[in-house]
Amino acid sequence: MATRGFALYQNVTDRKQWQDAEERWSNWLAQAQAGDAQAYATLLHELKDALRGYLISHFGYSHMLDDCVQESLLAIHEARHTYDPRRPIRPWLFAIVRHRTIDLLRRNRPESNDVLADGAVESNPDQVIAEFASTHDSEKLLARLSSNLRDALLLTKFMGLSTRECADRLGVSESVVKVRVFRGIRQLRTMWEAEML
C-alpha cells in the first residue's frame, strides 16, 4: 500500500516536473524569438543535458554523442523561428533532434557498429549503465524497479560482482541473474526515455 502510494506520488511529481520543464522551455524560446539572448543561453544550456539523456535512451551510447547534441542544438537554432509558443514544445524539439541525429549517424556510419534502421547504434550495456549512473535521476529510477531486478543490477553493474557471485548471493542460477539484469536495463531505459519526454 505504501509502495503504491509512493509510486503514485512519484508519478504526480514526475508529471509536474515534466510540465514545469515544458512551460520553462516554451517561455524561454518565446523570449529568444523576441531577441532575449540571456533566456536563449539558459534554454540551450538546460537542453544540452536533456538532449544527451534523450539521445542515449533512443540511440544508445555512441562516440558521436557530443556531435549529435551539437548538431541538434544548431538545428534548433536554425529552426527557432518556426516554433509556435501556443503549441507544446516537445514534439517540435524532439522531431528536430531525431531527424538531425539519424541524418548524422547515417552520414557517418561507424565501421565496427551497424546503424540500425531507426539510427540506433548497438550499445554497450556497461557504457549505458555508467552514463545512467552519472545522472541525478538514477536513484529515483532504480527505486522504481522491482526488488529482484534492482538487486541483480546493483550487485553486478554497480558493485562489480560476477554473475556467479551474484547468483550465489541471491540464491538463484546464473541464467536467472542474466535475465534479471537484461530486464532491469530494459526497464530503466524505458523509464529514462519517458523521463526525457
Add this chain to the structure above:
Amino acid sequence: MSDQFIDQLSRDLTATKPPMSPGALTLTWLLGSVFYVLVATAWLGPFRTGFADQLVQTPRFALEMALGIAAVICFAGSAFRDAVPGYDTRILQRAGWLLAIGWLSQFVVGFQFPVFEPSMLGKRDHCAFEAYVYSVPPVVFAIWMQQRRYPLRPMRAALYAALSAGMIPALVMQIACMYEPAHILKFHALPIVILSAVVALVFFGYQKTKGKS
C-alpha cells in the same frame, strides 16, 4: 561539449517574426492559387457552357468535384504542415490519397458508366499545356514558403505541394474543358503526375548536390 558553442549561438541571436501558422498559410495559398488559375483559365477561353447546371443537377459530377477539392485541401495542408517540425501529417496525407484515388476512380468507372454522355462541348485547344503552366507558379510559391520554414523532409513536403498545385488546374478544367473520361485522364490528370515527378527529381538532384541525405 563546449559551452562556447552555446554562447556563440546566443551571441548570434536575432529576433524573429512569428511565421503564419500552417493552417493560415494553407488557406492563403489555396485561395490565391485557385483565384489565379480561375482568372488565367477565363482569360484564355470561356468555361464550358452549362457547367453550373451540371453541378447542380448531376450529383455524381458534384461528388467528383467535391472529392477532388477535398484532396487538394488535404495535400495542401500536408505540404505546409510538413514545413514545420513536430506537426503530424499522416492523417492528412492518407486522407488526401484516399480522396485523390476516389476522384480518379470516378473517371475509370466513367469509361463504362459516364457521368454525362461524352462530348466535345467546351474543348480547349491547349488544355494540357494550360494544366502544366497554371500549376507552376503555385508550386514554386509553395516550395519557397516551405523553405522559409524548416521542413525536415523537404522533398516530401515539395511533393505534396506539387500534388495540390497540379490538381487545381485539373479540377478547373473539369468545368472549363470538355467532359470525357479518357481526355480528362490523359490531358488534365496526367500533368499532375508529371509535375510531381519533375519536382521530386529536381529536389533529389538539388539535395544530392548539397550533400544532404
